[in-house]
Amino acid sequence: MGPEIYYFSGTGNSLYVAKELQKRIRETKLIPIVSLLNKNLIESSSDTVGFVFPIHLAMAPAPVLEFLKKLDLKSAEYIFAIATRAGSQHRAFIDMENMLKKKGKGLNSFFSLNMPSNDPKFKDWKPSTEEETRKIESDVQNKLDKIQKIVLNKEKSREKDTEFITPMPAFSILSIFLPFLNRFYNVEFYADSKCKGCGTCENVCLSGKVKMVNGKPVWKKDIQCFYCHACLNYCPEHAVQIKSNRLLKSYTDKNERYSCPYATLHDIKRQKYG
Numbered sequence: 179m180g181p182e183i184y185y186f187s188g189t190g191n192s193l194y195v196a197k198e199l200q201k202r203i204r205e206t207k208l209i210p211i212v213s214l215l216n217k218n219l220i221e222s223s224s225d226t227v228g229f230v231f232p233i234h235l236a237m238a239p240a241p242v243l244e245f246l247k248k249l250d251l252k253s254a255e256y257i258f259a260i261a262t263r264a265g266s267q268h269r270a271f272i273d274m275e276n277m278l279k280k281k282g283k284g285l286n287s288f289f290s291l292n293m294p295s296n297d298p299k300f301k302d303w304k305p306s307t308e309e310e311t312r313k314i315e316s317d318v319q320n321k322l323d324k325i326q327k328i329v330l331n332k333e334k335s336r337e338k339d340t341e342f343i344t345p346m347p348a349f350s351i352l353s354i355f356l357p358f359l360n361r362f363y364n365v366e367f368y369a370d371s372k373c374k375g376c377g378t379c380e381n382v383c384l385s386g387k388v389k390m391v392n393g394k395p396v397w398k399k400d401i402q403c404f405y406c407h408a409c410l411n412y413c414p415e416h417a418v419q420i421k422s423n424r425l426l427k428s429y430t431d432k433n434e435r436y437s438c439p440y441a442t443l444h445d446i447k448r449q450k451y452g
């Protein structure tokens with residue numbers, strides 16, 4: 179049996195990486211994490227299991243960690259993780275390692291891939307230029323060639339560019355408080371007057387938070403957002419915005435949007451159904 183790769187992707191970067199790795203490792207099965215979130219127990223049946231996901235606020239996205247808690251990894255002999263990110267340090271692998279330890283397992287290898295940012299709320303945010311995108315793609319392809327060999331040979335490889343191995347003092351101290359700080363992260367979304375009521379935001383919403391009501395999207399208060407930014411980035415009118423609040427001035431009304439050119443909104447939506 180080939181490897182199983184469980185993935186989560188808001189705007190396609192992580193899906194692209196998962197698919198590219200699937201091309202390199204025969205019989206790899208891609209399994210969307212979102213399609214399994216309502217199950218109480220998920221049994222993995224392969225001896226090689228991988229996770230591919232984006233970094234959110236220097237951590238793995240909450241649904242990925244939630245999923246990991248419920249995953250039975252008894253048959254897994256080799257476990258690896260790939261985080262896609264816009265370039266900052268993170269503690270995703272520490273958290274995963276801690277959770278896996280409780281199951282008597284660990285991460286045999288982990289890798290971080292730098293990719294374009296899908297977070298246009300910041301003042302200086304710009305989508306990457308064509309030239310930058312080409313360079314990112316070629317770096318990702320080269321790194322995936324290395325990852326392919328490591329995974330196929332079931333080698334241990336714990337990358338040196340995370341604070342896990344080479345501590346950056348300021349980040350390491352801050353990183354201790356991240357799980358606590360992230361609980362207070364609560365940005366809100368709305369659709370401005372450009373909204374034509376097409377329902378794309380509801381379609382791509384991975385958490386089920388966006389619902390069309392009387393032809394306009396509503397972000398339901400009782401459903402926890404995954405902050406995947408699919409609604410924001412796939413809206414064809416750029417009508418979905420992040421609200422500014424006391425702590426954050428949002429620039430989504432001025433900025434462009436980003437989604438991975440190799441993933442359609444249909445690919446993102448399909449994660450809900452497996």
Ligand SMILES: Cc1cc2nc3c(=O)[nH]c(=O)nc-3n(C[C@H](O)[C@H](O)[C@H](O)COP(=O)(O)O)c2cc1C
Pocket residue numbers: 186187188189190191192193231232233234235236237262263264265266267268293294295296297405406407438
């Ligand atoms: C809410 C949010 C928070 C993010 N936080 C970080 C971060 O802390 N560090 C980082 O390098 N990238 C961060 N990013 C950028 C994404 O990790 C990056 O663009 C990723 O490749 C997106 O993958 P996806 O298209 O599969 O969702 C963040 C993105 C979002 C939406």
